[in-house]
Amino acid sequence: MAAELKQQGNAAYGQQRWQDAVDLYSQAIEAFGSERNDEEAGAALANRNELAIKYATDDAARKRYQASLDVAQKAATKSEAHRTEAQRSRWEQSGTVQGSWYSRVVRAVQQEGFRPRPDGGLSVSLGAWEECRRGMTEVDRQVAAIFADGTMHAQLFSSSSLFAILDCILIDPLGFHIPGLGGRPGVAEKLANIIANEAMQGETLKYWQGRVWPADEVIRDLNEQIPLKGRMMIRRITTSLIQGRIIDAFIMAAKGLDGPAIHGYRLALSLLEEGNRQWAHEDITERGRIFTVSFVRNTRALLMKALMDAHHNAKTPSAKQAFRLEEIERIAHDILDSDLPASLLANRPEGYRIAFQDLPRWEATACLAYCAAERAREPFSRVLDGKARFANLEWAEQAADLYDRAAEMMEDSWHGKRGMLWCAAEMWCRAGGLSVQGLKSRIDEARRIDAATARFFGPLGPTHAPRDLALFALQGAQLCVQSGTSPQSIIKPIPSAYLPLGAPESSAISVEEWERLSGDIGLLDTYRPNAGQAVGPIVA
Known part of the structure; x- marks a missing residue:
C-alpha cells in the first residue's frame, strides 16, 4: 500500500499535478511509518517537502516544510546513497570494461576474429x-577543478561533450557508462557540476524553481534576452538547458523514478518543439544541432519508452492509469509517420x-505491440478466481503481428530482437492458430537469436514470462504429438487459471467451452500455490 502511494505520487509529479503529488506523498509517509520502513518514509517525506517548498503559496508554509525537510533528507540521503552507489558502481564497473558487454565484444574481436556487421545492431x-x-x-578534460562551494574552473557552454553523451542516450542507453579514465575519480560529479553551473550562469534555474514555465514562455523569455x-x-544557453533536462531525466529513469523522468523528458521535448515553432524562420545552423x-x-x-517502462513497472491498474497506453500509441504513430x-x-x-x-521505427513498432499486448492481457487481472481466462483474442493477434513486424525490422545482432521474438511467440499462444510445428519453428528462431545475444549481453534471466509461457506451451503440445497427434495440429488459444491445490484442471474450464474454440489441441496455463506454473494438455 505504501509503495503504491509513493508510486502514485511519482506519477502525479510526472503529470504536473503538484497538489495531488504532495497529498499522495503525505499518505505514503504515514503508510511507510506504519510499516516501520524509515528509509522509504524519509525518501517520500523529502520528495513531499521539496515539492511543497517549490509550490507553497506563502512564506510560513515554506518555512514549515523547510524545517521538516532538513530532518527528512537525512533518511532520504541514506536510501538514495544506497541506490546511487549501486547504480554508479554498475556504470563505473562497465567503464573499466571488465565484465561489461563491451568487454565481451572486444575479447571476441581480439581473440576469436569476430567482426560485427557495419550495418548491424551491435x-x-x-x-x-x-x-x-x-x-x-x-567532460573530464573540460573541468579543471571543483571547489568546496560547488563552483568550478571549467569551460562552459561547450556543448560537444554533452552532445556525445546525449547521442549515447538517444541511440542505445546500454552504451552509457562512467569510464575509469586512468583512475581519476569524479567524472560523474564533473558532469553534474557542468549542468548545474551552466544553469546558474545561463540564469535558467528560474524556469524550474517555483512554478514550471510553459515552453512558449521560456522561449519568449530567452528571445527577450537576445x-x-x-x-x-x-x-x-537553450541547448544547455535542453541537454540538462534530458540527461537529468535519464538519470532519474535509471534510479527507477519514472514520474520525474517522464516530466523531464516532456519538458525537453516541449522546448524542442516550441523552439522550432518560434524560430522556424532561422536556418537550422542558427538554431543549433x-x-x-x-x-x-x-x-x-x-519519452515513449519511458512511458512504456513506467506503465510496465506500475504494479496496480490504478497506478498504470497514470501512464496511458493512448499516449504511448500517439507518440509511436508520430514517429512512424x-x-x-x-x-x-x-x-x-x-x-x-x-x-x-531505423531504430526509432523499431522501437515505435515494439511499443505499439506492447500496448496491444497489455490490452490482450486485461482479462487476466481476474485470473485469481480459479476460472480459466482467455486473452482478448483480437488484441492478442494484433500484438503478435506487431511483435513479428518489429522483430523482422530488427537486424539479428540488435539486443532487443530476442525479446520481440519471445513476446510474439507468447501472443500467438494466447491468440491461437499456430500448428505445433509452427510454434516449434518460432521457438527455435527465438532460441537462436537469444543465444547469440546472450554471448555479449548475458541471458534474459531465470524468469521471463513471455519466454516461459511459449516454452511451457511447446512442451505441452509435444506431449500431444507423442500421443499420436500430428505436428501440423493447430493449437487453440491458451487461457490461464490460478488453481487451488488439489483442484482439477476441469474445474477451470468445461469441455463445452473448449469445443467452441477452433483448433485441435487445448492447453491450459495453470498456476498453483507452492507448485508454480505449468502448461499442459486438456483436450487433444
Whole structure:
C-alpha cells in the first residue's frame, strides 16, 4: 500500500499535478511509518517537502516544510546513497570494461576474429558506447577543478561533450557508462557540476524553481534576452538547458523514478518543439544541432519508452492509469509517420541511418505491440478466481503481428530482437492458430537469436514470462504429438487459471467451452500455490 502511494505520487509529479503529488506523498509517509520502513518514509517525506517548498503559496508554509525537510533528507540521503552507489558502481564497473558487454565484444574481436556487421545492431550499440566514452573524456578534460562551494574552473557552454553523451542516450542507453579514465575519480560529479553551473550562469534555474514555465514562455523569455546576451549565446544557453533536462531525466529513469523522468523528458521535448515553432524562420545552423529533426525524433522516442517502462513497472491498474497506453500509441504513430528526409540521410554513414531512422521505427513498432499486448492481457487481472481466462483474442493477434513486424525490422545482432521474438511467440499462444510445428519453428528462431545475444549481453534471466509461457506451451503440445497427434495440429488459444491445490484442471474450464474454440489441441496455463506454473494438455 505504501509503495503504491509513493508510486502514485511519482506519477502525479510526472503529470504536473503538484497538489495531488504532495497529498499522495503525505499518505505514503504515514503508510511507510506504519510499516516501520524509515528509509522509504524519509525518501517520500523529502520528495513531499521539496515539492511543497517549490509550490507553497506563502512564506510560513515554506518555512514549515523547510524545517521538516532538513530532518527528512537525512533518511532520504541514506536510501538514495544506497541506490546511487549501486547504480554508479554498475556504470563505473562497465567503464573499466571488465565484465561489461563491451568487454565481451572486444575479447571476441581480439581473440576469436569476430567482426560485427557495419550495418548491424551491435555496431549501433558499440557506437553508442564510444560516444559516451568520448563525451565523458571531454567532460573530464573540460573541468579543471571543483571547489568546496560547488563552483568550478571549467569551460562552459561547450556543448560537444554533452552532445556525445546525449547521442549515447538517444541511440542505445546500454552504451552509457562512467569510464575509469586512468583512475581519476569524479567524472560523474564533473558532469553534474557542468549542468548545474551552466544553469546558474545561463540564469535558467528560474524556469524550474517555483512554478514550471510553459515552453512558449521560456522561449519568449530567452528571445527577450537576445539584445543583452547576443543571439549566439542565447542559443548556447537553450541547448544547455535542453541537454540538462534530458540527461537529468535519464538519470532519474535509471534510479527507477519514472514520474520525474517522464516530466523531464516532456519538458525537453516541449522546448524542442516550441523552439522550432518560434524560430522556424532561422536556418537550422542558427538554431543549433539540438533542434534537428533527427534529435527531436529520438527525444520523442525516449519519452515513449519511458512511458512504456513506467506503465510496465506500475504494479496496480490504478497506478498504470497514470501512464496511458493512448499516449504511448500517439507518440509511436508520430514517429512512424515522420521519416527523416532523404537529404538528411544522404552521404551519411550506415550507422547514422540505423540509429536515427531505423531504430526509432523499431522501437515505435515494439511499443505499439506492447500496448496491444497489455490490452490482450486485461482479462487476466481476474485470473485469481480459479476460472480459466482467455486473452482478448483480437488484441492478442494484433500484438503478435506487431511483435513479428518489429522483430523482422530488427537486424539479428540488435539486443532487443530476442525479446520481440519471445513476446510474439507468447501472443500467438494466447491468440491461437499456430500448428505445433509452427510454434516449434518460432521457438527455435527465438532460441537462436537469444543465444547469440546472450554471448555479449548475458541471458534474459531465470524468469521471463513471455519466454516461459511459449516454452511451457511447446512442451505441452509435444506431449500431444507423442500421443499420436500430428505436428501440423493447430493449437487453440491458451487461457490461464490460478488453481487451488488439489483442484482439477476441469474445474477451470468445461469441455463445452473448449469445443467452441477452433483448433485441435487445448492447453491450459495453470498456476498453483507452492507448485508454480505449468502448461499442459486438456483436450487433444
